[in-house]
Amino acid sequence: MAGGLVALLDDVAVLARAAAASIDDIGAAAGRASMKAAGVVVDDTAVTPQYVHGLNADRELPIIKKIALGSLRNKLLIILPAILLLSQFLPWLLTPILMIGGAYLCYEGAEKIWHRVSGHTEAHATVEDALPDEKTIVSGAVRTDFILSAEIMVISLNEVASEAFWSRAIILVVVAIGITVLVYGVVGLIVKMDDVGLSLSQRAGKGVAAFGRGLVRGMPKLLSALTVIGTAAMLWVGGHIILVGTDELGWHGLYEVVHHLEELAHDATGALGGVVGWLVNTLASALLGLVIGALVVLVLNLTLHRKKDGAAAH
Numbered sequence: 242m243a244g245g246l247v248a249l250l251d252d253v254a255v256l257a258r259a260a261a262a263s264i265d266d267i268g269a270a271a272g273r274a275s276m277k278a279a280g281v282v283v284d285d286t287a288v289t290p291q292y293v294h295g296l297n298a299d300r301e302l303p304i305i306k307k308i309a310l311g312s313l314r315n316k317l318l319i320i321l322p323a324i325l326l327l328s329q330f331l332p333w334l335l336t337p338i339l340m341i342g343g344a345y346l347c348y349e350g351a352e353k354i355w356h357r358v359s360g361h362t363e364a365h366a367t368v369e370d371a372l373p374d375e376k377t378i379v380s381g382a383v384r385t386d387f388i389l390s391a392e393i394m395v396i397s398l399n400e401v402a403s404e405a406f407w408s409r410a411i412i413l414v415v416v417a418i419g420i421t422v423l424v425y426g427v428v429g430l431i432v433k434m435d436d437v438g439l440s441l442s443q444r445a446g447k448g449v450a451a452f453g454r455g456l457v458r459g460m461p462k463l464l465s466a467l468t469v470i471g472t473a474a475m476l477w478v479g480g481h482i483i484l485v486g487t488d489e490l491g492w493h494g495l496y497e498v499v500h501h502l503e504e505l506a507h508d509a510t511g512a513l514g515g516v517v518g519w520l521v522n523t524l525a526s527a528l529l530g531l532v533i534g535a536l537v538v539l540v541l542n543l544t545l546h547r548k549k550d551g552a553a554a555h
Contacts, residue, residue: 301432304375309425311383315390316417324398325410332402336486339399342392343482344533348541350475351534353468393420396482435460477523480530499525 327334397416401409434456441453488496499522507518 300375302429304378305425305429305432307375307379308382308386309421311379312386312390312425313417313421315383315387316394316421317414319387320391320394321410321413321417324394325406325413328398328402328409329406335395335399335402336489339395340483340486342395343479343486343530344537345388346392346475346479347483347530347534348537349534350472350479351531351538353472354531355535355538390417396478431460431463473527476530476534477527478530480526480528480533481522483533484526484529495529 324335327338394413394417397413398409401412404412438453438456438460442450442457444450444453484496484499487493502525503518503522506521507514510517
């Protein structure tokens, strides 16, 4: 009996160690997958605070919570089952889909630059657009989030495509929950930071009050910086997705040119070779992303947007 109990405890210990190792592997894979989606995450974090700009302070966090729940539903109930089925039965479609998503990221980044350079801003046509109700705000934000969430999940899936089906599913659930909590937690902090700063600025202590005033003044600059970083990250991630995708589809020329430049930079800079090589690859990917995004912007401005402007004029 004692021997059987010891053997059973040994088996339990082995299973526990295996489970712990499996959890570690899943956590590491989820971390790698999330890092690849960093460009989309930064842009999502930069975009979302705009939806609650100008609203009553007591409604900001409830609206962000509703958007976060909508984002989680997007990821877990719609996007995750769809991409898991694709990865299981039509895995060859993932690279083209990923490249289409990469082109969309390039377009988004290039369009932001175009708007900044041209001074173009979208005007609100109606009072409802200018002052939307909460339901309209949440539904609009969740629709925008669907595209960004799809990109995050497909990029993440591409990093764990070699895993078994259930491992893929668990890793992507971890990524979906983790990134949603991260993005909307940070968004909540950003949105309320000016209120915190205002409260601190009214305290008696000079140092605390000065820090509060600094927060109030610094938040617009932080949002502007996030927008710039998000735009650059989208061009880099989108361009890199397309660069790697062309190589995987058999069009090796472009990838080999960038890889050759990366190796030259690596060999020419000694101890800093790894960093410099990565920068060359990143800059080349971002430049490719900018070119592709600019082409998409040009085509849409000459076709779809022109038709919309013509219809609006009539």
